[in-house]
Amino acid sequence: MSSKEFIRGTLKTIILKLLAENKQLYGYEISQRVAELSGDEIQLTYGALYPVLYKLESEGLLITTSEIVDNRARKYYSLTKKGHELAREKVNELQKFTDILKNILVPIPQPKMNLSGT
């Protein structure tokens, strides 16, 4: 599985989490925050970001507002009540899952055998 597939599987949660921590964000801002928080390890493509944003909006998890900034329209996304609830749920789920993965991937140190008999 490539890192792209990991991102695809967790992008919804990442976006919900970012929006839960910020009152509102616009598309470019979300991609920049993700890059910043991941130390430039995750660079969201347009094709990854926007379909998810539109999907979350169509599911009633996000609401949008538009503002004119520097002569162009800017669309801001923020979480609805349902979105906040799901964000909490999804983040908890993902944290639990990463803990489980850590346990699987990091070998548990074996207790040393005491051969001296002391």
Add this chain to the structure above:
Amino acid sequence: MRTKLDIEEIELFLDRQGLSFKPLKAELLDHLISDVESRMRYGETFEIAWNQVKGEIPSNHFKILQQQTMETIDTRFRISRIFSNLFLALMIMGSFFKFMHLPGAGILLISSFIALAISLLSGSLSGLIINRGKQGGIWLVTLVLGVLLLLTAYCFRILHLPGAELAAIVSVGLLLVSVLGITIIIRRHSGEENLLTFLHEKYASSIQRALVVLLSVGVLFKIVAAAKGSDFFVGDVTLILLIYGAGIQLLLFLWRAMAGNIQQSQNMVLTAICAICLFLPILNFYIPFAPRMVMAFTFYILSGYLIYQRVDNVTIRPWFLLFAGLNIVHFMGWSLMKMEVLPGDVQNILYSIPVAIIFVVPFWLFRKNKLMLTYWVLVFGAFALQFTQNI
């Protein structure tokens, strides 16, 4: 803040990329300008920053993005999903009503066919509108119309309405024309994605679910009807629809595999022959039993061969060969007994029950391979239909 000319240049770029959905275009315009501005803060000129941003966008990226976004929000796709779920719910309810001899069972079953028809129509039309640039739209419409007329023909048969034969003839005509068109399009544009295979990739799992429900309902009808000694008609109609549904699903899987591979001309011809052998027996009122059986036999062998070629798993290959071979031998024996060439009773329960038990095993064996599983759904549906068939 960018000048009007800079913004126009970026807008023009988005237009050339084929972006026509205004809300998305406005959002991407803001995204691109923000990106350019951010780079300019590090001392780049607009030209250099804009060329850097453009250079990072793969070709067709925005076009694909627009398609994906449209599919996400397009209510027509939602309509298609709602009606496919409605079809399954009505089918199950109708079957339950029929078993319990409650009034309204026939209406529920017919309504389930109508829901399936609406689902197919709305899904394919939405796909056609959103993916205008893709090849093969006309053949998708022909195929869907053929399937809809086939459903109409069987609805008319259930309701004993005149016109069932005419609907079946037109349906077969459309299905055969679509096979020809699809074969040509795959051959001419090999290596490219066409609309039919593109949409099938999205809907394959839903079709598979519907096939499993049809098989369960059809087999249940046959078991209850056999136990009670009552009418087999609804079970038979369900199984016939299942056979054609699974057959079309199988063809679509094969076409999809061929669309991505240029070296497939021989297999394309074999798939087209498979399709002809699948669709012509619909005209059972014109084509006698023996030629229909030869066609079914040819279909089993050719489709089995095409699937066998695509099985990479060496553990499962011999199993597929064994069960496909068993089915062909069983089918040949059944046909010859039915035509009274061989002595024996085709309905002998001492023979049918062990065969049914053996034929259940491949569902578990092939569960991870969609192609083999679809083949077996068709085989099992045909086996259940052979048992006390009266249509």
